[in-house]
Amino acid sequence: MTRYTSAVYPLAVLLFLASCGEDQSNPQQWEFLGLEGKLVYNLTLSGNHLYACAGRDGLYRTALDGNNNQWEYLGLGDTTLFRARGIGVTSVLVDESSGRIMAGYADQYLSGHGIWITEDQGITWAPSDSGMGKNLSSAVQSLYRVTSHPDTLFAGLSTTLFRSINGGISWELIWGNPDAGGLGITAITSQPDDPNYLLAGGQTGRFAPFALKSYDMGQAWQKFYQVFPPGPVGVGVDNVVFDIAIDPLDQNTFYLGMIAMILKTTDGGETWVKVVDWEDGVGHHIRISINPDNSQELFATGIWLRHSLDGGAMWEKINSPLPDQNIFFALAVDWEQRVLFVSLSYPGFGIYRRTFQ
Numbered sequence: 001m002t003r004y005t006s007a008v009y010p011l012a013v014l015l016f017l018a019s020c021g022e023d024q025s026n027p028q029q030w031e032f033l034g035l036e037g038k039l040v041y042n043l044t045l046s047g048n049h050l051y052a053c054a055g056r057d058g059l060y061r062t063a064l065d066g067n068n069n070q071w072e073y074l075g076l077g078d079t080t081l082f083r084a085r086g087i088g089v090t091s092v093l094v095d096e097s098s099g100r101i102m103a104g105y106a107d108q109y110l111s112g113h114g115i116w117i118t119e120d121q122g123i124t125w126a127p128s129d130s131g132m133g134k135n136l137s138s139a140v141q142s143l144y145r146v147t148s149h150p151d152t153l154f155a156g157l158s159t160t161l162f163r164s165i166n167g168g169i170s171w172e173l174i175w176g177n178p179d180a181g182g183l184g185i186t187a188i189t190s191q192p193d194d195p196n197y198l199l200a201g202g203q204t205g206r207f208a209p210f211a212l213k214s215y216d217m218g219q220a221w222q223k224f225y226q227v228f229p230p231g232p233v234g235v236g237v238d239n240v241v242f243d244i245a246i247d248p249l250d251q252n253t254f255y256l257g258m259i260a261m262i263l264k265t266t267d268g269g270e271t272w273v274k275v276v277d278w279e280d281g282v283g284h285h286i287r288i289s290i291n292p293d294n295s296q297e298l299f300a301t302g303i304w305l306r307h308s309l310d311g312g313a314m315w316e317k318i319n320s321p322l323p324d325q326n327i328f329f330a331l332a333v334d335w336e337q338r339v340l341f342v343s344l345s346y347p348g349f350g351i352y353r354r355t356f357q
Helices: 011-020
Strands: 003-006 031-036 042-046 049-053 059-063 072-075 088-095 100-106 115-118 142-146 149-156 160-164 172-176 182-191 194-204 209-214 222-226 243-246 254-257 261-265 271-277 288-290 298-300 305-308 316-318 328-334 339-344 349-355
Touching (some): 031 059, 042 088, 049 088, 100 142, 142 182, 149 182, 149 194, 160 182, 182 243, 194 243
Antiparallel strands (some): 031 349, 042 049, 049 059, 149 160, 160 172, 182 194, 243 254, 254 261, 261 271, 288 298, 328 339
């Protein structure tokens, strides 16, 4: 049975938490990178480029070795779609050795291809979702590549998980029911030192968050988290597992980024602690990034950009680069260079970069 508790800390820690408050740093520490007016769903660092999945506006990238902040449009835009999260380009995988780019795609009509590949830097795109079925593949919410097995790919759809072992040439159903109701598998990840250990999560058709675990690279899955978490007033509310971050040193420790809250487990999902607990309201999703060399350091998006140096026990809140507080949404962190990239959510105030200590 799933159990979760609020974190309890000594008085001195609580006083320190209260003293952290808002980050009063100069907004000029943020550098504006562009794409204002676009709803950027995902940010991905690959090689010397930052890729932006901008939903119905398509896929963009910018080189990080210059100062001109020019974005290159790579295609897949469709302004007939809704401007909403999970619509249009949702995710991207880049093969640096071959130059191949794969994009996940979703539309509200459930009528188009859901995975596209380009081998000529976006000049032409071809569908790459053989084995999924056209209707299902039009709702791809997430893509994931196992680093140590570059031809092994995973795709999260509305109610199903698919796997490819040949770099996306063909796909097989490995979990879920195509005829069931669901709103998307939005997170897939693996433990860095154990590619067989996979976690995935999303939201059911009843608006309940759920998460899955596999010990054999996706052959078999078990559901280990499905509950309506209490909201700000103690009653069950709709939620979603929007992101999952695994401690690189301990596969039993991981975080679920949800709507307005972060849950942490240190025993593989048997018990949970809320390390962020509804303090900012209910209107946003959370993404998480863990320092691969120091798993106690995390960043998380939301109403604030949060920074923790102790595994989520305490958080520094970093202000928006804009004077009127906007929701941080997409997140990418270059931990080696100590640079982070964020998008501001509704109504699409662009992408910003910041160097941190």
